[in-house]
Amino acid sequence: MVPPTNSEPLPPLYEKWIAELVGGAIPRESRATCDHCAMCNGDNEPEPGSQTYFFDPVIKCCTWVPNLHNFLVGRILSDTDPAAQFGQATVEKRIAEGIGVSPLGLAPSPVFSLLYRNSSESFGRSRSLSCPHYIADGGRCGIWRNRNSVCTTWFCKHVRGNVGFTFWRDSLQQLLQAVEKALARWCLLELKLDGDALRHLVATDYWTGETDTVTGASLDNKVDRSLYARIWGKWRGREPEFFGRCGELVSPLSWSDALAIGGPETRLFARLTQESYGRLISDEVPSALKVGPFHLVQIENAMTRVNTYSVYDPLDVPQAVMELLHYFDGRPTERALAAIADERGVRLEPALVRKLFDFKLLIANSE
């Protein structure tokens, strides 16, 4: 199935699969604007005492090294688009350095993972954590057409607030991660990685995905050549060829093929993705609403800033609206709206009620 042109663009491999899964366009996340980063403050200096956290416009949200599964590496290396050349060079460099390189793909270095997980106020800010595939000149991704599940599904802000977050982060990301993991392992079998190599590979952190165990060698960004030789077996020295073969194996797969290889975990997240997609394209609001928990950030000029589903996507709510929220006390929504009209002379448009619900300021009374 060809995805509709008004759909949020996904990497081509995933686009054909997800179009088949959801059967329609995925509404664009137009609030997450990479070209004019919604998390940046332009050239303005933050005001003293400001409660707002901004990203560095030079690096934006690319302060993360993605785990690239073997078939994605192969697809990057074989991409004939001239725009892919920068990304290819960065992938070749990672392979040549050998750090985090295994038949499963390219993992971030243990030092990076350790720093990343243990640093605060660094995401979106620290240039030391920058993605090796990031094109600083222009602020673009060098492997955009084959970015991984996390980079595909991560948005700082969602048009539909928590509804979008649930679709992208809680559903599709989980689905694509399960698919990536399963297909990367399937490739090992298809390419007949020998038994000894497999045995060593399953005992490494690459297998569990926990690549932040730091050893003396990895602290100095050195490769344990002995381990490297054991996990690669007969493919050692032919890593680009191996990755290329993985790409060739996965690229022609249909969604039903991927589902079959992925097994129950993939099928489970596929179902959750379909369900959350249904909510993403629906305007429905629960028949009875109540006020959800929120974090009050500040009140200024009759505007209240609240945090609900994500710290990256606060919401500014006029005092005139905040004062009406208590009408939503679990009674039927129609009755709450009628009471607001009768007693306060205010009519809340359905789109406003829906946005309050999308951002979890209002939640279903059944929650």
Place this chain on the structure above:
Amino acid sequence: MSTKTQEGVSPKAKPSHRNLLKRGALIVLGASMLIQPAGAVFGEAMQEKKEDTKTQTSAAKNFDKKKKATTKKRAPKKEETPKKEGAK
């Protein structure tokens, strides 16, 4: 945002709230009143990062750790060396 920017109501024709109630007219509040500002909320943003979800169960992870403990000896670090202590 003040009520001056309310949707569907011309600012010139807008009477007082009390008069509106008397006349039965309604102030209409639309979704555009809710603004998604740039940036995040300071102090909490560092908790939300891009991250691979760990699909490995914690039980499996713990098992892995136990196995490592029986097969792999870690070189003692300085901080693990018993310190000299005076007799009590």
